[in-house]
Structures are given as C-alpha cells and as structure tokens.
Amino acid sequence: MxxxxxxxxxxxxxxxxxxxxxxxxxxxxxxxxxxxxxxxxxxxxxxxxxxxxxxxxxxxxxxxxxxxxxxxxxxxxxxxxxxxxxxxxxxxxxxxxxxxxxxxxxxxxxxxxxxxxxxxxxxxxxxxxxxxxxxxxxxxxxxxxxxxxxxxxxFNHESPIRGPEFVTRKVSLGAAAVKLGLRDSLRLGNLMAERDWGFAGDYVRGMSMMLAQDEPDDYVLGTGIAHSVRELVELAFAHVDLDWRDHVVLDEALQRPAEVDLLCADATKAQQRLGWKPTVYFEELVGMMVDSDLRLLSGPQCSEGGVIRELADLW
Structure with a gap:
C-alpha cells in the first residue's frame, strides 16, 4: 500500500x-x-x-x-x-x-x-x-x-537498500564515496551509541513466522550483540582500506536531543517458540552494504552527479 x-x-x-x-x-x-x-x-x-x-x-x-x-x-x-x-x-x-x-x-x-x-x-x-x-x-x-x-x-535491521538518512547506510555510502574520490569527509554525531544491528532479510522472515503460529503473541527479534557507531565506522572504512579517523568529522548538530545509549536484544522467546535465528551478523552486513554502495556510486547514474547531489545534505 x-x-x-x-x-x-x-x-x-x-x-x-x-x-x-x-x-x-x-x-x-x-x-x-x-x-x-x-x-x-x-x-x-x-x-x-x-x-x-x-x-x-x-x-x-x-x-x-x-x-x-x-x-x-x-x-x-x-x-x-x-x-x-x-x-x-x-x-x-x-x-x-x-x-x-x-x-x-x-x-x-x-x-x-x-x-x-x-x-x-x-x-x-x-x-x-x-x-x-x-x-x-x-x-x-x-x-x-x-x-x-x-x-x-x-531491533535495528539493515540492508543495502536502507534509506540513506539512517546511520548504517550513511556510513556505507560515505565510506564508498571517500574511497571513490567523490567526497573527502563524512559528518556524524554520537559515535558512542550502541545498537544491535542485523540483516533485514532475517527479520522479514521472522515477521512471517510470527503470523504462522497457532496463537498470536509478541516477539523480540535481534542478534543479541551490540556494536557502537564507532565500530560501524571503523569496519566500513577498513573494508575499503581506509582509516576512518582521516575522514570522519564529528558534528554536535547531528546529535539527538535525548540519546538512546544502548539497545541489545534478548530473542530467546523467538528462538525457542518460532525457531528463528539470524543468519547474517554485523561484519558481513557492513561489508555487504559497503560493496553495494561501491557498485552504486560507480554506476552510470552517478556519472552525472545525481546520486551525489541527492546525498549531499546528508554528508
């Protein structure tokens, strides 16, 4: 719809x-x-x-x-x-x-x-x-x-088609853009916030499993492992052989009025009742997203600067 x-x-x-x-x-x-x-x-x-x-x-x-x-x-x-x-x-x-x-x-x-x-x-x-x-x-x-x-x-579920305003995609696009010489820096807010990041495909599978049960109930889905934004940035830039400290600029204007410092899932109920578990974890997810954005920013749609112009405000 x-x-x-x-x-x-x-x-x-x-x-x-x-x-x-x-x-x-x-x-x-x-x-x-x-x-x-x-x-x-x-x-x-x-x-x-x-x-x-x-x-x-x-x-x-x-x-x-x-x-x-x-x-x-x-x-x-x-x-x-x-x-x-x-x-x-x-x-x-x-x-x-x-x-x-x-x-x-x-x-x-x-x-x-x-x-x-x-x-x-x-x-x-x-x-x-x-x-x-x-x-x-x-x-x-x-x-x-x-x-x-x-x-x-x-809990946070990401993929290569995540919106570019979200921090995971912002970082993967930023690392790819710096690697390709399209940008020289990436502006971010709080690097210390920690999130439980997983692959969206695993979570959509979990949604369907919830509706397949005999009785309705509520479930937590997550990997059970939290990572900081700094870890996300470090891993994304290392994936393209760059040191994030040379390219990331901290901007207080990008911080939330009230920050959520740590989110980490206990998905025991979903694992036991649904038989659900994640198949893609953080390191593989970040690499997947950076590789996808390298292809995107190397493609013909970027030769005229269209994607870069659309994302300029985010960077």
Whole structure:
C-alpha cells in the first residue's frame, strides 16, 4: 500500500519487485484504509508504515503521532470493520492476521540489558512514544476483539537498500564515496551509541513466522550483540582500506536531543517458540552494504552527479 501511485516508494517497489500489485491508502485517512482492505481482502497484513526516521520525529512530533501511532488504530479499525468484528465472539474465518512493526526504540532509556518482551518501555523520542502507543493498541484489539494481531519488537535491521538518512547506510555510502574520490569527509554525531544491528532479510522472515503460529503473541527479534557507531565506522572504512579517523568529522548538530545509549536484544522467546535465528551478523552486513554502495556510486547514474547531489545534505 502506498500514498499515491507516483510516490518514490511506489517507483522503487516496482523496480525491485515487479510482480507486487500496489494499492492506494493513507495511514492518516480512515476511509482509504477501509477501501484498501475491502478491495484486497488479504490473508495477512504487515503494517510497516511509519514516519520512521527518529531525528525527523523531533521536528514533526504531531505528524509522527498521527502516522506512527494513530495510524495503527486506523489500520486495525479497517480490519475490524471489513471483517465485521464486533467482539471476541465474532466468527473468525474471514479475519486477516495482522503484524505491527514495533521497535526497539520503545525501550529507550533501558531498564535492563539485554531487552526482552517483559522489559519496561522508556521511549526517548516522539517516534518511540508513538510506537509504544501502537504496540499497546495491538494488545488491546487482540484481547478485546479476539483479533490475530501481533507485534514484532525488531531491533535495528539493515540492508543495502536502507534509506540513506539512517546511520548504517550513511556510513556505507560515505565510506564508498571517500574511497571513490567523490567526497573527502563524512559528518556524524554520537559515535558512542550502541545498537544491535542485523540483516533485514532475517527479520522479514521472522515477521512471517510470527503470523504462522497457532496463537498470536509478541516477539523480540535481534542478534543479541551490540556494536557502537564507532565500530560501524571503523569496519566500513577498513573494508575499503581506509582509516576512518582521516575522514570522519564529528558534528554536535547531528546529535539527538535525548540519546538512546544502548539497545541489545534478548530473542530467546523467538528462538525457542518460532525457531528463528539470524543468519547474517554485523561484519558481513557492513561489508555487504559497503560493496553495494561501491557498485552504486560507480554506476552510470552517478556519472552525472545525481546520486551525489541527492546525498549531499546528508554528508
């Protein structure tokens, strides 16, 4: 589902997955969601829609709340209305199974490490707060209406097609650009923050596994290993035989108002109940992303400077 057939995500989706059929819908417009669910009558719904870049959530907190938080209510209401669900006793064969993309950012200022399904939430950004709202909304619709609705508390999941505004892709693009002589430096904020980074493909597999269970439940997915942004930078630049200290510039303006210092997953429940485990770990992931961006920035689309111009503001 996309907000308009001419959106950038629609164009990207057609290129990467030409067999995917696109449907119009807007998480801020209830009627469009009802129409989309009614038209498709899906067996499974994956709500990955959000204003998901944490720094932007500080600049647009109201929009973040509407899309990332209240958008979950609208999606669940669309499912409930189309399926004719009025209570937990409503017959269920026509009910689609619903997946909500919860986030490790909900843990925020962590109460314990590593974090599991029972760790209390303490979000440190409007994005994290909105995700907590969506997470508890899913629990309420599951308990009140008997809907098959689950939340995946996914820790950072990355790939070569990650948005360039996110730090992993910013670093992989930066290392590739410096190596190719397209840039001479990369500007970053807090190098000490630690995250549990994994491969997006592993996590999407986990989403599907959650909806394949007999009973709905919520799960944490992550590798269980945290790395600092500094480690990310060092590894990415070393992958192209460069010393990051010669090229990385620290910029206080890029730091968050309230930082999340450490996120690390305890995915024991998913491992035991789903049989899920990651197959790609940090070092391989970083190398994969840097190699992909070397190919991208060496390609014909960069000969005219198009990609570099688009990314200039990030660097």
């Amino acid at each position: 996309v907000r308009g057939q001419n959106s950038p995500s629609a164009r990207c989706g057609r290129q990467v997955h030409p067999d995917v059929r696109l449907v119009n819908g807007d998480l801020m417009d209830q009627s469009s969601l009802i129409s989309a669910v009614d038209r498709v009558r899906p067996d499974e719904i994956y709500n990955l829609g959000a204003l998901s870049y944490v720094p932007t959530s500080w600049r647009q907190p109201n929009t973040t709340a509407e899309i990332t938080g209240t958008g979950v209510v609208r999606m669940l209401e669309a499912v409930r209305i189309v399926a004719g669900i009025t209570s937990s006793r409503t017959p269920g064969p026509s009910r689609p199974r619903f997946y909500q993309a919860s986030s490790s950012e909900m843990f925020g200022k962590v109460r314990e490490t590593p974090q599991n399904e029972l760790t209390p939430f303490h979000p440190r950004s409007p994005y994290g707060v909105a995700k907590v709202f969506g997470h508890y909304t899913v629990q309420n619709y599951r308990e009140s209406y008997g809907m098959y609705a689950v939340s995946g508390m996914l």
